[in-house]
Amino acid sequence: MKIKIGLLGLGTVGTGVYKLITSRGGHIRESTGVYPEIKKILVKNLNKPRKVKVEGLLTQNAEEILKDKEIKIVIEAIGGISPAYEYVKEALSSGKHVITANKELMAKHGEDLNETAKKNGVFLKCEASVGGAIPILHQIDRLKITDEIDFVGGIVNGTTNYILTQMSTKGKSYEEALKEAQQLGYAEANPDYDVKGFDSLYKLIILMRKVFNVNVPVNSIRRSGIDGIAREDLDYITEWGYKLKLFAWGKKIENGVFAGVEPVLVEESNILSRVNDVNNAVILKGDSFGEYVFVGKGAGELPTGDAVVADLIDILLNYNIKDNDAAKLLPVRQGSFTDTFYIRLKMHKGDILNLQKILNFFKREEALILESSYENDTFAAVIKLKTNIDVFVEKLNDKKIGELKAIFKVLQEDIDELQLKEFEDLVGVI
Amino acid sequence: MKIKIGLLGLGTVGTGVYKLITSRGGHIRESTGVYPEIKKILVKNLNKPRKVKVEGLLTQNAEEILKDKEIKIVIEAIGGISPAYEYVKEALSSGKHVITANKELMAKHGEDLNETAKKNGVFLKCEASVGGAIPILHQIDRLKITDEIDFVGGIVNGTTNYILTQMSTKGKSYEEALKEAQQLGYAEANPDYDVKGFDSLYKLIILMRKVFNVNVPVNSIRRSGIDGIAREDLDYITEWGYKLKLFAWGKKIENGVFAGVEPVLVEESNILSRVNDVNNAVILKGDSFGEYVFVGKGAGELPTGDAVVADLIDILLNYNIKDNDAAKLLPVRQGSFTDTFYIRLKMHKGDILNLQKILNFFKREEALILESSYENDTFAAVIKLKTNIDVFVEKLNDKKIGELKAIFKVLQEDIDELQLKEFEDLVGVI
Numbered sequence: 001m002k003i004k005i006g007l008l009g010l011g012t013v014g015t016g017v018y019k020l021i022t023s024r025g026g027h028i029r030e031s032t033g034v035y036p037e038i039k040k041i042l043v044k045n046l047n048k049p050r051k052v053k054v055e056g057l058l059t060q061n062a063e064e065i066l067k068d069k070e071i072k073i074v075i076e077a078i079g080g081i082s083p084a085y086e087y088v089k090e091a092l093s094s095g096k097h098v099i100t101a102n103k104e105l106m107a108k109h110g111e112d113l114n115e116t117a118k119k120n121g122v123f124l125k126c127e128a129s130v131g132g133a134i135p136i137l138h139q140i141d142r143l144k145i146t147d148e149i150d151f152v153g154g155i156v157n158g159t160t161n162y163i164l165t166q167m168s169t170k171g172k173s174y175e176e177a178l179k180e181a182q183q184l185g186y187a188e189a190n191p192d193y194d195v196k197g198f199d200s201l202y203k204l205i206i207l208m209r210k211v212f213n214v215n216v217p218v219n220s221i222r223r224s225g226i227d228g229i230a231r232e233d234l235d236y237i238t239e240w241g242y243k244l245k246l247f248a249w250g251k252k253i254e255n256g257v258f259a260g261v262e263p264v265l266v267e268e269s270n271i272l273s274r275v276n277d278v279n280n281a282v283i284l285k286g287d288s289f290g291e292y293v294f295v296g297k298g299a300g301e302l303p304t305g306d307a308v309v310a311d312l313i314d315i316l317l318n319y320n321i322k323d324n325d326a327a328k329l330l331p332v333r334q335g336s337f338t339d340t341f342y343i344r345l346k347m348h349k350g351d352i353l354n355l356q357k358i359l360n361f362f363k364r365e366e367a368l369i370l371e372s373s374y375e376n377d378t379f380a381a382v383i384k385l386k387t388n389i390d391v392f393v394e395k396l397n398d399k400k401i402g403e404l405k406a407i408f409k410v411l412q413e414d415i416d417e418l419q420l421k422e423f424e425d426l427v428g429v430i
Numbered sequence: 431m432k433i434k435i436g437l438l439g440l441g442t443v444g445t446g447v448y449k450l451i452t453s454r455g456g457h458i459r460e461s462t463g464v465y466p467e468i469k470k471i472l473v474k475n476l477n478k479p480r481k482v483k484v485e486g487l488l489t490q491n492a493e494e495i496l497k498d499k500e501i502k503i504v505i506e507a508i509g510g511i512s513p514a515y516e517y518v519k520e521a522l523s524s525g526k527h528v529i530t531a532n533k534e535l536m537a538k539h540g541e542d543l544n545e546t547a548k549k550n551g552v553f554l555k556c557e558a559s560v561g562g563a564i565p566i567l568h569q570i571d572r573l574k575i576t577d578e579i580d581f582v583g584g585i586v587n588g589t590t591n592y593i594l595t596q597m598s599t600k601g602k603s604y605e606e607a608l609k610e611a612q613q614l615g616y617a618e619a620n621p622d623y624d625v626k627g628f629d630s631l632y633k634l635i636i637l638m639r640k641v642f643n644v645n646v647p648v649n650s651i652r653r654s655g656i657d658g659i660a661r662e663d664l665d666y667i668t669e670w671g672y673k674l675k676l677f678a679w680g681k682k683i684e685n686g687v688f689a690g691v692e693p694v695l696v697e698e699s700n701i702l703s704r705v706n707d708v709n710n711a712v713i714l715k716g717d718s719f720g721e722y723v724f725v726g727k728g729a730g731e732l733p734t735g736d737a738v739v740a741d742l743i744d745i746l747l748n749y750n751i752k753d754n755d756a757a758k759l760l761p762v763r764q765g766s767f768t769d770t771f772y773i774r775l776k777m778h779k780g781d782i783l784n785l786q787k788i789l790n791f792f793k794r795e796e797a798l799i800l801e802s803s804y805e806n807d808t809f810a811a812v813i814k815l816k817t818n819i820d821v822f823v824e825k826l827n828d829k830k831i832g833e834l835k836a837i838f839k840v841l842q843e844d845i846d847e848l849q850l851k852e853f854e855d856l857v858g859v860i
Contacts, residue, residue, distance in 0.1 A: 027574075027576070028576075031574075033752070135569060142740055143565075143736075143740075144457075145457050146457070147736065271705070274701040288563075292564070293723075293725040295722065296721065302719070303719050305576075305718065306716075313751070322462070322463070
């Protein structure tokens with residue numbers, strides 16, 4: 001048996017998908033009984049040189065794919081919202097299965113598109129949209145049956161992880177590391193999508209929808225990126241034996257979720273401290289399996305192509321774990337998963353009494369100093385609080401105890417022990 | 431729709447399975463359309479107090495399950511070879527699907543049992559036999575379609591990992607750590623199965639069969655356990671910034687496999703150095719996805735039960751990736767994946783020239799010394815060889831350069847770079 005596929009887009013992801021489907025078509029048929037054939041490929045430019053042999057397959061007209069009754073599966077690898085949204089919607093509405101690698105689309109319109117897929121009795125799959133090659137969504141479908149999963153988190157953006165790894169291991173500045181990432185093709189010319197945490201945020205929303213059955217509006221989650229991370233903060237953090245990682249996390253509670261995207265300090269003993277360069281890691285916590293960590297490449301032509309083909313195989317095998325709980329819209333609560341923070345304060349120049357003032361303040365506020373440094377009018381420390389971080393920072397400002405330049409959370413090894421506190425926290429790059 | 435299940439055994443695994451199937455039966459039905467019901471449970475002792483309510487379900491007669499036409503799925507949780515082998519064989523032959531957590535059975539008789547399952551058109555699944563809760567076998571089935579996976583390895587025994595973690599972080603002796611593992615229920619009264627590496631070996635054989643489509647006889651793989659690991663070796667290893675891990679690994683080459691089970695030194699930068707206590711980690715390397723590391727609990731009632739139920743879900747959904755390559759019997763070659771080794775030599779007491787003799791020998795043999803210590807007539811070092819480790823050790827003995835007390839490999843970060851050398855190596859506890 002043969003099945004015809006329409007491919008939208010022939011960039012990095014599209015090329016990887018094309019390579020894998022053509023080179024492993026025989027394997028796919030042997031394993032599933034169905035031979036996948038790419039019938040048409042939508043591109044913007046017909047004459048652009050391509051890395052793959054696609055003579056006779058290219059078209060600039062999406063309708064040639066979307067209206068083709070022979071095409072049963074559409075793979076969307078365009079990215080962005082429009083026209084990807086319209087194409088996916090039309091494909092689903094006309095009874096085609098859709099596989100997409102588009103995190104922004106799934107984060108912003110996943111609820112609507114899932115609904116359309118359900119109504120038309122077709123699959124909408126997006127394994128490649130989260131964690132690159134890591135087969136996490138498929139796994140979650142299974143795990144949800146036997147487990148109450150109440151935590152999902154991890155390092156889900158390869159570009160920022162590469163930049164942070166270069167900064168902490170090679171002593172590079174943010175600008176240098178970013179430039180290198182761009183030269184290597186890890187970061188786009190406009191890096192905002194990655195470095196400001198949008199990419200991580202979209203992936204977190206997709207993960208939380210899958211894991212918790214919740215729909216969360218994109219703008220309800222606190223997002224803090226790595227742009228503007230100062231070299232001097234990395235110096236302190238490294239010296240004290242921590243790594244800095246852009247961490248996306250969601251914790252389900254009875255009537256809502258806590259969630260955030262933010263740079264956090266990770267202890268050397270934590271496995272995340274060993275997830276470097278463009279690698280991703282996703283952590284799940286369930287009441288039967290305990291804790292999983294899945295580590296793999298976050299991006300790349302073939303890794304991402306692999307995730308798309310994994311979805312294709314599920315469709316060909318009609319692997320269909322039903323999700324009878326409709327996703328609910330739940331409020332996102334602002335909060336912290338830790339009581340331990342890194343802070344850096346710029347002191348008023350030359351005031352000899354500054355250090356004593358800080359120490360007195362910390363003592364009064366019962367803030368335990370785990371690490372600290374005072375030099376060149378800069379005070380940096382890792383502190384463990386008894387009180388609310390917001391209240392603490394407010395008082396710090398009120399009392400004019402220097403100028404707060406940076407504040408990051410320290411990730412606790414055992415997230416089950418987190419003291420989730422509801423408040424508007426101020427953590428991030430200031 | 432309902433499906434009736436027969437459960438063989440009600441120990442740790444059996445109890446976990448029973449708990450999950452009864453507590454999550456509704457979820458399983460919602461997700462798969464089929465409600466699983468445990469109809470009978472085979473036990474040795476009908477009157478033993480149980481942690482679960484099983485009134486009316488227990489039997490001491492296996493035939494009540496194996497001959498019951500209503501029972502479509504048999505879950506084997508007895509362990510050992512006999513009578514587990516006979517029961518599984520009979521169940522498969524009479525057209526029942528079988529799920530087993532029994533690594534020894536699958537390692538020694540997997541080929542035969544897979545054949546029987548195939549002939550009878552039923553599933554034989556053993557996710558719980560490898561990596562505890564880590565859903566690795568299911569994943570490999572999918573990944574094999576798009577990838578040539580040429581390496582599988584990892585930490586697959588929780589008991590030994592717990593002992594080694596305690597030894598390296600708490601300064602305990604092997605005997606103390608073992609005793610503690612026994613008190614916590616991680617190790618059996620007779621710990622040989624774990625500490626001598628049999629458990630890891632069986633799991634490796636199952637992994638290699640799945641990943642490489644090869645059948646490997648149990649006794650053809652070099653196996654070295656952690657029993658007899660000396661406190662002083664751990665001291666040197668820890669001081670020099672390494673961790674010791676029991677590593678099971680297999681590398682496919684064109685006409686055979688290299689494979690081994692042995693304690694290895696792992697650098698601090700390696701993610702495996704952060705896999706501690708009873709956790710397991712499985713590494714896969716494929717030509718499309720790159721490298722995966724899956725980390726999770728290696729054992730336990732619910733984690734293992736979770737893996738069994740994952741198999742059950744695959745059966746209920748008829749998830750059937752066909753494996754058309756029949757497993758081939760391939761020779762196991764002895765070899766090393768590294769040129770870097772830890773060694774400890776006991777020198778002849780009081781001979782002041784000993785150190786110079788060693789250093790001269792190492793220089794002659796072009797062995798680069800990365801770390802070293804000489805005290806109390808003991809020389810310990812991490813060395814990087816240009817020559818074959820066997821030849822090196824032979825010469826060391828010939829020249830009577832002290833008495834070789836311990837020798838371990840140092841795991842290289844990038845196993846793709848391994849120089850696999852064919853020889854009979856001597857690595858292990860001496």
